Amino acid sequence: MSRSQSAPDSTALTPVFDAEREVVEVVGRLMEFWGFRRHLGRTWAVLYLSPEPLTANDLADRLQLSASAISLTVGELLQWGAVKKTRVPGDRRDFFVAETSIWKLVTRVLSQRELALVRDTAETLVRAAAALDAGRRAGQIDAARARFVRKRIDKLRLLSSVGERLLGAFVSGRTLDVGAVREVADRDGIDVSVDGDEGGADA
């Protein structure tokens, strides 16, 4: 079929070796676990294990997916910078290569996706705390209860700021002192328990 480049030797087109397939699948699972579609991982892995760039068709063959599915998948990978598009002079088709610096990929996702999430969460928590205070001032809420909820929200806020810091440090390659972070989190835990009730660490 695709006579030209992408696959000079026959082995490359036959159902890939078991080894290769296993890797592709495991990467797929990994990515899925990470919140991406499984096929994103599988697709990236196929490219990653290929010495030459592959066409959409090659991918469709190896992954047993339709052309449209490949288009979608590859599109998303391109957006994340996990794959690059290449063109070969005499050939109309698009060729794809995997970005090989996994570290770069990981940090990119962390800083775009996860960080956004954490920020969003933090923002919501702030808003919630404000709303609560407003209600409290207006006397619409049982005071004791409001105080309790407020404390819990504050703990969540602290946590989210810790998370944000961790992510930030991680992404920028700084050193993380997890011990210190944990201390903060735990200290707060105790705070809450004073009011809430549980004091003992348990099992």
Place this chain on the structure above:
Amino acid sequence: MSRSQSAPDSTALTPVFDAEREVVEVVGRLMEFWGFRRHLGRTWAVLYLSPEPLTANDLADRLQLSASAISLTVGELLQWGAVKKTRVPGDRRDFFVAETSIWKLVTRVLSQRELALVRDTAETLVRAAAALDAGRRAGQIDAARARFVRKRIDKLRLLSSVGERLLGAFVSGRTLDVGAVREVADRDGIDVSVDGDEGGADA
């Protein structure tokens, strides 16, 4: 407080304040993002924001879920230790409380779920590498290509071991030197490029 309803004051039963609801939703999203069902997060959050233990029924009311859904959800939360079951003397019903040490929860999930995943991945990679070598020795595979794939698999292996180390350090509260880790990952990146072809780090 104890006997009849877990919620002595009316406010506790009425559709929770906006503030509370917002928090519940945001935690739900967070958990969903983390690979749990959204309702696990929502359920935990409701308990976390409640001064008193709640019954399955209370939860069903506030979360708009059926009794069976609550049972499932709470069951899973119990398994993760995110919620504890309590009983009140004169009452047949089960009451639930949220585990408040979020740090404990996070590390538990990391060490049980994520670490297992990473280990599993590592194992698969080893197996794949072995299979590849076997095929190579048997001469069933194009040698150059086999070498290439082998290198890539090795890089993935390195990565996974780095991940395992990071997780381990994180969980046990040690200090992580992300910088060092990254260096390892990158050094390897260069290694591969020698053989593969890409030399330039890019944008």
Place this chain on the structure above:
DNA sequence: CGAACCTTTCAAAGATTTCTGAAACCTCCG
């Protein structure tokens, strides 16, 4: 011991998410 009340289980219904095939779009070549 048996009735009352909860909780859990499980097959089926309901929602979502993902994939596909057909058609619309491009782009490059002749």
Place this chain on the structure above:
DNA sequence: CGGAGGTTTCAGAAATCTTTGAAAGGTTCG
């Protein structure tokens, strides 16, 4: 220009994952 790939879009089909209602299972109290 006209056409032959190749790629993207999109609505519907298919596969998955969730939630529910009903029934079975357990406990507690009288």
